[in-house]
Amino acid sequence: MSSADASAGVLWVGVTFYAVFGGADFGGGFWALVAGGGEAGRRPRDLIDAAIGTVWEANHVWLIFVLVVLWTAFPTAFGSIFSTLFIPLSLAALGIVLRGSGFAFHATARRLAGRQLAQRLFGVSSLLTPFFMGTVVGAVASGRVPVGNAKGDPVSSWLNPVSLLVGALFVATCAYLAAVFLVSEARRAGAADLERYFTVRALGAAVVAGVVGVAGIVVLHSDARYLYDRLTHEGLPLVIISVLCGAGVLVALRRRATRGVRPLAVGAVVAVLWGWGVAQYPYLLPEKLKIADGAAPSATLTALLIVFGVAVVLVLPSIALLFTLGQRSLIEETKRPKPTQ
Amino acid sequence: MAFTLGFHIVLASLGVAFPAMMLIANYRGLRRADPDALLLAQRWSKVAAVTFAVGAVTGTVLSFEFGLLWPAFTSRFGDVFGVLFAIEGIFFFLEAIFFAIYIYGWKRLSPWAHFWTGVPIAVTGLGGAFSVVAVNSWMNQPQGFTPSSGDVTKVEPLKVIFNRAVPYEVPHMILAAYLVTGFLIASVYAVGMLRGRRDRYHRLGLLIPLTVAAIVTPIQFAVGDTAARSIADDQPVKFAAMECVQKTATHVTEYLGGRCTSSGVKGGIGIPGFDSFLVGWSTDTQVTGLDSVAPDDRPPANTMLHLSFDAMVGICTALIGLGLWLGIAWWRKRDIPQTKWFLRATAVSGVAAVVALECGWIVTEVGRQPWIVYEFMRTEDAVTQASGVWVTFSVVMALYTVLGAALVVTLRVMARRWREVEVEEDDVPYGPRPGGSPTVVSGAQ
Numbered sequence: 001m002s003s004a005d006a007s008a009g010v011l012w013v014g015v016t017f018y019a020v021f022g023g024a025d026f027g028g029g030f031w032a033l034v035a036g037g038g039e040a041g042r043r044p045r046d047l048i049d050a051a052i053g054t055v056w057e058a059n060h061v062w063l064i065f066v067l068v069v070l071w072t073a074f075p076t077a078f079g080s081i082f083s084t085l086f087i088p089l090s091l092a093a094l095g096i097v098l099r100g101s102g103f104a105f106h107a108t109a110r111r112l113a114g115r116q117l118a119q120r121l122f123g124v125s126s127l128l129t130p131f132f133m134g135t136v137v138g139a140v141a142s143g144r145v146p147v148g149n150a151k152g153d154p155v156s157s158w159l160n161p162v163s164l165l166v167g168a169l170f171v172a173t174c175a176y177l178a179a180v181f182l183v184s185e186a187r188r189a190g191a192a193d194l195e196r197y198f199t200v201r202a203l204g205a206a207v208v209a210g211v212v213g214v215a216g217i218v219v220l221h222s223d224a225r226y227l228y229d230r231l232t233h234e235g236l237p238l239v240i241i242s243v244l245c246g247a248g249v250l251v252a253l254r255r256r257a258t259r260g261v262r263p264l265a266v267g268a269v270v271a272v273l274w275g276w277g278v279a280q281y282p283y284l285l286p287e288k289l290k291i292a293d294g295a296a297p298s299a300t301l302t303a304l305l306i307v308f309g310v311a312v313v314l315v316l317p318s319i320a321l322l323f324t325l326g327q328r329s330l331i332e333e334t335k336r337p338k339p340t341q
Numbered sequence: 342m343a344f345t346l347g348f349h350i351v352l353a354s355l356g357v358a359f360p361a362m363m364l365i366a367n368y369r370g371l372r373r374a375d376p377d378a379l380l381l382a383q384r385w386s387k388v389a390a391v392t393f394a395v396g397a398v399t400g401t402v403l404s405f406e407f408g409l410l411w412p413a414f415t416s417r418f419g420d421v422f423g424v425l426f427a428i429e430g431i432f433f434f435l436e437a438i439f440f441a442i443y444i445y446g447w448k449r450l451s452p453w454a455h456f457w458t459g460v461p462i463a464v465t466g467l468g469g470a471f472s473v474v475a476v477n478s479w480m481n482q483p484q485g486f487t488p489s490s491g492d493v494t495k496v497e498p499l500k501v502i503f504n505r506a507v508p509y510e511v512p513h514m515i516l517a518a519y520l521v522t523g524f525l526i527a528s529v530y531a532v533g534m535l536r537g538r539r540d541r542y543h544r545l546g547l548l549i550p551l552t553v554a555a556i557v558t559p560i561q562f563a564v565g566d567t568a569a570r571s572i573a574d575d576q577p578v579k580f581a582a583m584e585c586v587q588k589t590a591t592h593v594t595e596y597l598g599g600r601c602t603s604s605g606v607k608g609g610i611g612i613p614g615f616d617s618f619l620v621g622w623s624t625d626t627q628v629t630g631l632d633s634v635a636p637d638d639r640p641p642a643n644t645m646l647h648l649s650f651d652a653m654v655g656i657c658t659a660l661i662g663l664g665l666w667l668g669i670a671w672w673r674k675r676d677i678p679q680t681k682w683f684l685r686a687t688a689v690s691g692v693a694a695v696v697a698l699e700c701g702w703i704v705t706e707v708g709r710q711p712w713i714v715y716e717f718m719r720t721e722d723a724v725t726q727a728s729g730v731w732v733t734f735s736v737v738m739a740l741y742t743v744l745g746a747a748l749v750v751t752l753r754v755m756a757r758r759w760r761e762v763e764v765e766e767d768d769v770p771y772g773p774r775p776g777g778s779p780t781v782v783s784g785a786q
Contacts, residue, residue, distance in 0.1 A: 053445070057397050057437040065430050067404045071415050072423025079416030082408025083725045090733045093405040094740065100398030101744055104391050105751050149413050150726040296420030296496070303498040307427045315431060318438045325442060 003302060004295035007073035008284075010308045012277050014069055018062035019273055020177065020266050023170075025059045027178025028052045029099065029126020030171065031201065032119065044182075045119070047194050051185045056103060058322060060096075072304055074294045076147060077284040081136070084145050084152030088132040088163075095129030098122075127171060134170030138163030141276065142224035143286040161219045169212045173269055176205035180249065180265040187258065188327070199253055206250055213272070226286050230279035238275035242268045348741050349403055350702055351695060352396035356436070357470045357515065358522035359389040360462040362550050367456050369549075377542045381549070383447060384759060385526070386459075388752060390444045395748055397437065402737075409733065414713055414723035417493065421486045422476045424498050429472030436465040467515060474514045478506035481705065482575055483714045505575060509568040510705070516561040517701065521694040523554025524660065528691025529756075531684045538760075548677060551687060554694075555664030562657050565701075566619075572708075573620045576715060577629035579708035582640040583650040584616055589630040593617045597651055601643035640710045649700035649707075656697040663690055 028048045035041030035048075052059075071078040082089055102122030105114075135158040139145055142162040146152050157163075179202035186194035220228040231239060245268035252261045280286055284294045295301060363385040370379030404426075407415045439461040446455050479485075485500030486493045530547035573580040580586075585601035586593055595616035599609020614624035631639050640646060663686050670678040677683065713720040 055441065057394060058434065058441060060397070060401065061430070061434045061437055064401055064404050064433065067408075068423060068426040068430050071407060071419035072427055073420070075416045075419030075423070078408055078419060079412035082405075082415075083412035086409050086725065086733065089405060090409055090736075093402050093409070094736065096401050096405075097398050097740055097744065100401075101395060101747060104394035104398075105747055149416070296423070297494055299498055300420045300424060300496045303424045303496075304427055307424060307431065311431045311434070315434045315438075318435055322438045322442055325446070 002292065003298055003305060004073070004291050005282075007069070007295065007301050007304055008281075008291050010305065011066065011069045011073065012274070014062055014066040015277075016270055016273055018059075018066055019173075019269055021055070021059040022062055023130065023174040023269065024177040024181050025052055025056055026126045026130045027174035027176065027205075028182070029122050030175045031178055031182065031198075033123025033127060034201075043191070043194060044197060047182060047185055047189060047191065048178075050189070051182060052103070055322060055326065058319060060100075063096075069304065069308075073296050073301060074284055074291075075296060076294045077289055079149060080147050080151065080285065080289070081140060081145050083148075083150035084154065084157055085136050085139055086150070087154055088135045088139075088158045092129050092132040092136070095125040095132065099125035099129060126174075130170040130174050131167040134167030135159075135163035137170070138166035140285060141166070141227050141280065142220075143226060143288060145285050145288070147285065147289050160223065162216075162223045165212065165216045165219050169209065169216055172205060172209035172212050176202065176209045177265060177269060179205050180253075180261055183253070184262060199256070203250065203253055206246060206253075210246060224286075227276075227279050231275060234281075235275040235279040238271045238278060242271035242275065245271060345399060345403060345406065345737060345741060346706075347699055347702060348745065349396065349399040350698060351521070352392055352399060353470070353473070354518035354521045354698065355389065355392045355525070356396045357466040357518040359385065359392065359526075360440075360459060360466055361519070362522060362526060362553065363389055364456070364459050364463055365549055365553070366545075367459060371452055371456060375545075377545050378549075380542065381546050384755075386444050386447070387755065390440065391748070391751060391755075393437075393440055395744065397433075399741075399744075400433070410725055411713070411723045412725050414718060417718065418486075418714060421483075421493055421496050421501055422479055425472045425476045425479070425502060428502075429469050432465040432469035432472060436462055436469060439465070470515050470518060471511050474511045475502055475504070475507050477705070478510040479504045480714050481510070481709055482506040483717050489717065506571070509564065509571050513561070513564050513568050513701075516557050516564060517698055519557045520554050520561055520660070521698050523550040523552075523557065524687075524694040525550075525691040527551035527554065528688050531687035531690075535681065535684050535688060544677060547687065551664075551667055551677075554660070554690075555667050558657065558660045558664050562661060565654070565657065570620060573628065576709070578631065578634055578639060579704075580620075581629055581631045581633070582643050582646045582708055583704060584628075585643060585647045586616065586628050586630045588632050589627065591617055591627045592624050593628040595619065596647075598648065601647050606647075638711065640708050642707060646704060646707055649703040653697045653700040653704065656693045656700075660690060660694065660697075663687065 028051060032041075032045050032048045035044040067078075070081075098121045102118045102120075102125065105118045138160070139152075139158045139162075142160070144152060144157040144160070144163075179198050182198040183195055183202055186192075186198055217228070217231070220231065245264045248264040249261060249268060252264060282291050283289065284291055296304075363382050366378045366385060367382035369375055370377075370382055407419075439458055442450075443455065443459040443462060446458055450458065479501055482505040484504050485497040487495045527547050527550045530543045533543045534547065569580070569583075572583075582601075584593075585596060585599070585606045587603060587605060592614045593616040594606075594611045594613050595618075596606040596609035596611050599606040617624045617626040617628055620626050620628055631643075666678060666683060666686070670676065670683075709715055711719050711721070713723045
C-alpha cells in the first residue's frame with residue numbers, strides 16, 4: 001500500500017469516527033428539537049443534555065481532524081471541493097457556529113426565553129448541518145466537483161437528486177444513531193419511560209434511514225452510474241453487512257436486548273461508509289482526480305502518518321478514559337433526569 | 342478571515358492561559374485548604390469552559406475558511422503547512438478531552454486526581470499554540486519546500502515546523518496569551534472591588550492572575566524587542582512599514598506616533614538616530630526603507646501599521662508599570678496597593694491588553710501584505726474564485742458580533758448569579774471528606 005493510500009485510509013478513519021460520534025451528537029440535537037421546548041419534552045431533553053454534555057467537544061474535533069488531513073494529504077481535492085461547494089459548506093459552518101454557541105449558552109441562560117432560543121438554535125442547526133454536509137458528500141460522490149478553484153457549478157453541484165438524498169440520509173442516520181445510544185443512556189439512568197420513548201424513535205429512524213438508503217441506490221443508478229456500479233460490485237459485501245447489521249438492530253430493539261444494539265447500529269453505519277470508500281477508490285473526486293495524483297509529496301505523507309501514529313497512542317486512550325469516566329458516572333452533568341419510581 | 346481570526350485570537354489566548362490560572366488557584370486551594378481559592382478555581386473552570394467551547398467553534402470555522410476563502414493557498418501549500426495543523430489537532434483533541442474531565446469531574450473525582458486531570462489542559466494549550474503560531478511564522482518565513490513556483494513536489498517537514506520565525510514568534514504569542522488572560526481576569530475583580538466587594542475572594546481573584554501577568558509582561562517586552570530586531574533582518578519591508586522608514590539610510594529617526602507620508606512622518610515625536618540604534622545598537626546601522634521594493638510589494642495602510650506597533654509597545658510599557666506598582670506594594674506591605682487608582686488601572690488593563698494583542702496581530706498580518714506567503718504567494722492569488730464570498734463574509738461578521746455579545750452577556754449572567762447566591766450547593770467544589778474517603782458527594786455544608 002502506498003503512503004497516499006495509507007493517508008486516504010487515515011482520512012477515512014477520521015470520517016468514520018466523525019460519522020459515529022459527531023453523527024450521534026447531531027442526532028441528539030435533532031431529538032431535542034423534536035421533543036419540543038415545553039414541559040413535556042423536558043425529561044428527554046435533560047437526558048440528551050446529560051449524554052452530550054461531557055463529550056460534545058471531543059466529538060466535533062473529528063471534523064477538524066478530517067479537514068486537516070484532507071488539506072494536508074490531498075490539498076488539490078480540498079481546494080476544489082471547498083471552492084465549488086462553498087454554499088453548502090458555508091451553511092454547514094454556519095450551523096456549526098449556531099449549534100456550538102447554542103449548546104454553550106443554553107446551560108447558562110437563566111431566563112426561559114433565552115434558554116428556549118438557545119435550545120431551538122441548537123436543534124435546528126443539528127438538523128441543517130448534517131444535511132448540508134450530506135449534500136457535499138453527494139456532490140463529491142456523484143462526480144460533480146471538477147479540479148480547480150471554483151470550477152464546478154456553485155448551485156447544481158449540490159442541488160441535485162443524489163446530494164439531496166444523501167443529505168436526507170445523513171439526517172436520518174444521525175437520528176437513528178442518537179436514538180440507539182439514548183436508549184442505553186436512559187437504561188443507565190434508570191428511566192424506563194425514556195427507554196421506551198427512545199426505543200420507539202430508534203425503530204422509526206431505522207426504518208426511515210433504510211427507506212432513504214434504498215431510494216438512494218435507485219437514484220445512484222440513474223444519476224451517478226460510476227458509484228452505483230462499484231457499490232454493487234466491489235462494495236457489495238459491505239453493503240450487505242450494513243443491511244444485516246441494520247436488521248439486527250431492529251430485532252434487538254424489538255426484543256429489548258440490553259447488549260449488542262449499539263455495536264450493531266454503529267456497524268451498520270460504518271459498513272456503509274467503508275462501502276462508499278471502496279466504491280470510490282482509487283478516486284478522490286470520482287473520475288476526475290485519483291488518490292495517487294492528488295496526494296502531497298511523500299515527506300508530508302510520512303510526517304502525517306507519524307502524527308497519526310502518535311495520535312492513536314495519545315488520543316485514543318484519552319477518549320477511552322473520557323467515555324469510561326462518563327459511563328461510570330465519575331464525571332457528569334449536574335442535572336440528569338431522575339429515575340422513574 | 343481577518344475578522345474571524347481577530348476574534349479567535351482572544352478566545353484562543355484564553356484557551357491557552359486560562360487553564361493555568363485555574364490550576365494555580367486549584368493548587369493553592371488544595372495545598373493551603375483555602376476555600377476561596379477553590380471557589381475561584383471552580384468558577385474559573387466554568388468560565389473557561391464557555392470560552393473554550395466558543396473558541397472551539399470559531400476554530401472550526403477557521404478551518405472551513407481555509408477552503409472557503411483561500412482554496413488556492415491551501416491547494417498549493419496545504420501539503421507544506423498542513424502537518425503543523427495535524428499536530429495541533431492532537432493537542433486540541435487532548436485539551437478538549439481533559440477539559441471535559443476536569444469540568445465535569447469536580448464532584449466525583451478525588452481532589453488531587455481531579456487537579457492532575459487539569460494539568461494536561463495547560464500543557465496541551467502550549468503545544469497547540471506552538472503549532473498554530475508556527476504556521477503563521479512559516480507564512481512570514483516560508484522554507485522547507487521546492488520548487489519555489491508552481492506545485493510543491495518536495496517538502497521537508499522539520500524545516501517547515503522549525504522555520505526561522507518560530508524562535509521569536511511562538512514565545513511572543515504564548516506570553517501574549519498569558520499576559521492578556523492575566524490582566525483580563527484581574528480587571529474583572531478590580532471592577533468588583535471598585536464597586537465595594539472587597540472581600541478576600543475578590544482580592545485573591547485579582548492577585549493570582551495579576552501576579553502571573555506582572556511576571557510575564559517584562560519578559561514579553563524583551564521577547565518582543567528581539568522579535569522586532571529579527572523582523573528588521575528577516576522582513577525588512579515589514580519593519581520599514583512599522584517604523585515608517587521611507588528610504589534606506591543610516592542614522593534613522595525613531596518616531597513615536599504620527600502619520601506616515603511618502604515624505605516622512607508627520608506629527609510624531611522624533612528621536613534622531615534611535616531607530617538605527619534599536620536595530621543594531623549603533624546609530625550607524627543601516628535600516629532598509631520601503632524604497633527597497635517596488636510600490637506593489639509594500640504593505641498598505643502604513644499609518645495604521647505604525648500606530649498599531651506603537652500602541653502595542655506603549656501599552657506593554659504601561660502594563661510593566663502596573664506590575665511594578667503591585668510588586669513594590671507587595672514587597673513593602675505584603676498586600677495589594679490600597680488606593681483606588683490602582684484598582685482603576687487594573688480595571689483598564691484587561692481591555693488595554695486585548696487592544697495590544699489585536700495591534701500585534703495587525704502588525705504581523707498587515708505588515709506581511711501584499712503577500713500571504715512572504716515572497717512566494719500574493720494574497721490576491723490565494724483567494725477563492727467563487728462569487729458571492731461577500732455574502733458569506735457579511736453573514737460571518739453579523740454572526741460573530743452576535744456571538745461576541747452572547748458570550749459577554751452569558752459571562753455577566755454567570756457572575757451575577759454567583760453574586761446573588763453566596764454559596765450555592767453547586768459552588769462547593771469538593772465536599773467534606775469524613776475519614777478521608779476520596780469520593781464523597783458534596784453539598785452537605
